[in-house]
Amino acid sequence: MTERPEAPELTNPRAERVRSVARLSGRSARQRQGRFLVEGHGPVTELLAAAAAPAPRVRVAVEVLYVGPEADPAYAAAARAARVPVRTASDEVLAAMADAVTPQPVLAVAAPVDVELSAVLADSPRTLAVLARVRDPGNAGTVVRAADASGADAVVLTTESVDVHAPKTVRSSAGSLFHVPVVVDVPYADVVRACRAAGLATLATAADAATDLDDLLDAAATGQGPLAAPHAWLLGNEAWGLPEADAALADARVAVPIHGSAESLNLAMAATVCLYASARARRAVRHHGGDTRRRSPAAGT
Amino acid sequence: MTERPEAPELTNPRAERVRSVARLSGRSARQRQGRFLVEGHGPVTELLAAAAAPAPRVRVAVEVLYVGPEADPAYAAAARAARVPVRTASDEVLAAMADAVTPQPVLAVAAPVDVELSAVLADSPRTLAVLARVRDPGNAGTVVRAADASGADAVVLTTESVDVHAPKTVRSSAGSLFHVPVVVDVPYADVVRACRAAGLATLATAADAATDLDDLLDAAATGQGPLAAPHAWLLGNEAWGLPEADAALADARVAVPIHGSAESLNLAMAATVCLYASARARRAVRHHGGDTRRRSPAAGT
The missing domain is CATH 3.40.1280.10 (SPOUT methyltransferase, trefoil knot domain)
Known part of the structure; x- marks a missing residue:
């Protein structure tokens, strides 16, 4: 009934992809990579809603959504509606990527869109x-x-x-x-x-x-x-x-x-x-x- | 010209008096000891002002003010005006007593006064x-x-x-x-x-x-x-x-x-x-x- 795979795709917290996301806690890495972290229920939900909206007040470019094994399937559904790719990750991987002390089951990576x-x-x-x-x-x-x-x-x-x-x-x-x-x-x-x-x-x-x-x-x-x-x-x-x-x-x-x-x-x-x-x-x-x-x-x- | 001694009175961060104050970061110690920590310029200044006021809105009972070697002499003067004893302490002792990550040169210990x-x-x-x-x-x-x-x-x-x-x-x-x-x-x-x-x-x-x-x-x-x-x-x-x-x-x-x-x-x-x-x-x-x-x-x- 679920579209999510049984085992998470990302399980190695030392993988380069994971470490690259983890570095986004630092300002210089955000500038170098041109992307930033969005963690937790509220921010991720609002990010995906803005990405799915036909004419959002704030334009966003979401690269990927990472969801944990226990994440509510609604996140993946919201990501699909916004045409955002979803990757499943182990709790260990999510904790490694997160900046928050209490990691959340969802984490997105997005590119800032400049507003003049x-x-x-x-x-x-x-x-x-x-x-x-x-x-x-x-x-x-x-x-x-x-x-x-x-x-x-x-x-x-x-x-x-x-x-x-x-x-x-x-x-x-x-x-x-x-x-x-x-x-x-x-x-x-x-x-x-x-x-x-x-x-x-x-x-x-x-x-x-x-x-x-x-x-x-x-x-x-x-x-x-x-x-x-x-x-x-x-x-x-x-x-x-x-x-x-x-x-x-x-x-x-x-x-x-x-x-x-x-x-x-x-x-x-x-x-x-x-x-x-x-x-x-x-x-x-x-x-x-x-x-x-x-x-x-x-x-x- | 200064009334403060040349060397701080308290220099041993492991002294029982110091450790007893340090424990006030925890709720159970505050309840057991019936006193609490007041750290930093703003809170200490307002505490001493309330202690010195003839009819303060909030009554306070200040046990002691600890000042560091570099503390502004105005703190000791305010303490004297409030009849609060002043003890000088080394930076190491102040850091050991403090809860704040960036310790301040002043720290008071006060007893809460219940308001009904x-x-x-x-x-x-x-x-x-x-x-x-x-x-x-x-x-x-x-x-x-x-x-x-x-x-x-x-x-x-x-x-x-x-x-x-x-x-x-x-x-x-x-x-x-x-x-x-x-x-x-x-x-x-x-x-x-x-x-x-x-x-x-x-x-x-x-x-x-x-x-x-x-x-x-x-x-x-x-x-x-x-x-x-x-x-x-x-x-x-x-x-x-x-x-x-x-x-x-x-x-x-x-x-x-x-x-x-x-x-x-x-x-x-x-x-x-x-x-x-x-x-x-x-x-x-x-x-x-x-x-x-x-x-x-x-x-x-």
Whole structure:
């Protein structure tokens, strides 16, 4: 009744094919091989769904799906629907290939598909999340997940940021990496310039800003202010935030309000609060009869 | 000019005093010894500030502060202000005592001070965060930090939750554990019952709820609905959420809106969004001329 063979095809954890996949835990091997690891139920399921979709928001090129002896046959079925080859592998082989400490019964290898900032901006985005020199892979993945959940249009990682295809980033994005376009490796100043030229207000998060998110939400409730129009959140590094010179390039500096005695929120939490404020503002503008979609681009600079 | 001795007092990482502190990384040792570790700049600074405050929101009993040879003299000064004894220790001793992989030059040992749910509820809270069987120490600490930042009044961890004094929880709370009262080890059903008796609406987060946070915020903008009045968020386990039977005990089931294709937010992100919605609602009620403080408790059940 099952189409899977009785014995796994791959049983030697020292085989070159296996070791080559295992090396994808490292950034240099990912760059050299031009492919990355996708591990576990959520990410693999979303990857295969994107690969099977006729017009996915995020285009992916999946090379192969490895399934363990105990894997749910639904994975192989999803792979077939996406025309992705399936190889069966022993648990030992899967453990050797995996980056995760607790290996999963499924693991895919995919090639990143570059998304250009110009293409994202040409698509009339209303909300972008820009990560400026963010270094922690878990934070970056969590922000991609928050961007997806909050309905943001894309995420941009500037140069000197973590590799968005690091295994931990892929895992912490929980599949959102295959829902939301992610642009990588654009210098920070170029991102700010391009956003402005495309008519997006640029909002730098800064703990000491005079304007806070409540002010912007109050304004958006009457269809006013930057949240009521297309905008990009500029989010700084987890340890040192946005340097003053970078924040100064933005149209506005905005604080996430701190109501208690905490010094701050961490990056992923602050990004989540900002991105949900954007969603709330888009809703307010819709109810207000407005339209947050850009109609005529500002003059380029 | 410095009051610190030239040579550290503690130099033997195998000394019983050092090993006894090292054991505090484990829950059973914390329970046996009745004390816990506080590591690193942020948590130690906030701990000492709470210990020195004449009327802190969170009472703490600090046993000792260990400082390394290179530690900023400000730590010892803060300890003296809080009447906390200071011991100097070699880097080797600090590394042996620490739980963190990258040891810090300061480490304190403190005794948890129990906070009773009845005392929290007697203080007319407007917003509580209840963690029901949350198991991940990082998530629990992050929620305590979000509760603090958003101005919530207290956090409650039900029985079968992670130990809030685990080193990773203390670290991820970033000092907020010493700002916000945390009640531990109360059975879930008892928390719900006590909140209701104290006049708080209980709001269970549930992905499939018909009511979402936007609905509640819309209502709160006109001074209506549960967010406009005292309420407790009931947040479930990171993997399986709130079991249906537990969610059914709440006054309302509420979804965090998912605008994109993400399946969900993680626990800490969902808690942050809910707690910031509460802050936003309290602000709306203030502007609306109302008062979210409970005036007359509901009849007990």
